[in-house]
Amino acid sequence: MTLAPYWSRDGLSLYLGDSREILPQLGVQADLVLTDPPYGDTDLEWDVWPEGWVAAAATVSSAMWCFGSMRMFLKHQAEFEAAGWKFSQDLVWEKNTGTNPMTDRFRRIHEHALHFYRGRWDAVRHATPRILRQGPSIGATRQRGGRAGHLGYYGPSVYVDDGTRLHSSVIHHPNLLGKGIHTTQKPVKVLQPLLMYGCPPGGLVVDPFAGSAATLWTAVQLGRRAIGVEGSEEILQRAVAALEAARW
Numbered sequence: 001m002t003l004a005p006y007w008s009r010d011g012l013s014l015y016l017g018d019s020r021e022i023l024p025q026l027g028v029q030a031d032l033v034l035t036d037p038p039y040g041d042t043d044l045e046w047d048v049w050p051e052g053w054v055a056a057a058a059t060v061s062s063a064m065w066c067f068g069s070m071r072m073f074l075k076h077q078a079e080f081e082a083a084g085w086k087f088s089q090d091l092v093w094e095k096n097t098g099t100n101p102m103t104d105r106f107r108r109i110h111e112h113a114l115h116f117y118r119g120r121w122d123a124v125r126h127a128t129p130r131i132l133r134q135g136p137s138i139g140a141t142r143q144r145g146g147r148a149g150h151l152g153y154y155g156p157s158v159y160v161d162d163g164t165r166l167h168s169s170v171i172h173h174p175n176l177l178g179k180g181i182h183t184t185q186k187p188v189k190v191l192q193p194l195l196m197y198g199c200p201p202g203g204l205v206v207d208p209f210a211g212s213a214a215t216l217w218t219a220v221q222l223g224r225r226a227i228g229v230e231g232s233e234e235i236l237q238r239a240v241a242a243l244e245a246a247r248w
């Protein structure tokens with residue numbers, strides 16, 4: 001049986017259904033999974049961790065950015081490991097408002113995005129975006145390599161100061177404060193560096209929990225192709241309406 005997309009246009013396809021069933025049937029190898037699952041941190045009706053999705057994601061890609069909380073990642077660490085996902089790094093998205101009403105903890109105004117890969121590190125894309133350096137350029141080219149107090153040994157490399165710097169691991173950007181079409185919608189500016197890092201131009205991104213389709217739309221704007229799966233038809237209809245109106 002051929003799987004038919006719910007909606008498809010200009011390199012972006014959306015499927016309706018449970019991503020744990022749909023992903024293995026897609027028959028694709030994507031450059032990147034970029035996703036934002038239900039964290040399972042609350043007792044809200046929709047916030048239920050979909051058991052088994054981590055293994056299903058491994059059927060379509062060897063690289064993944066996954067949004068989540070520390071609580072979520074620590075609780076499900078064994079599932080990532082069992083599916084062959086190796087942790088490479090974490091980013092922090094610093095928002096402007098907190099989501100935790102409890103007064104016995106720090107006001108939480110951030111989320112994590114963790115990067116995982118399977119197999120060989122040099123077989124997955126890791127093109128760290130660069131941003132313009134603030135202030136005067138050092139204008140130097142230096143031989144580096146050796147031993148640093150805080151790193152231990154690191155291999156030889158040539159450092160060329162071209163006036164840019166590696167994007168830092170903290171992304172400061174306000175959240176959408178209910179102005180999006182999904183309650184947990186991720187802003188385009190937060191998604192852009194993750195997509196550029198993990199998927200080459202013309203490459204394929206898969207989002208198993210597409211929600212508003214913000215990830216897919218951003219991917220296509222960056223010249224990538226995108227496939228999303230969403231379990232709720234109501235949410236999918238809102239996503240399609242936004243895509244058709246190019247309302248992003």
Ligand SMILES: C[S@@+](CC[C@H](N)C(=O)[O-])C[C@H]1O[C@@H](n2cnc3c(N)ncnc32)[C@H](O)[C@@H]1O
Pocket residue numbers: 017018019020035036037038039050182184185186208209210211212213214215229230231232235
């Ligand atoms: C945290 S939201 C993702 C929001 C998205 N990042 C955005 O920017 O709009 C998770 C989404 O996954 C969907 N979902 C939950 N379980 C699913 C499953 N097993 N298969 C597909 N979608 C599912 C929910 O309906 C929800 O829209």
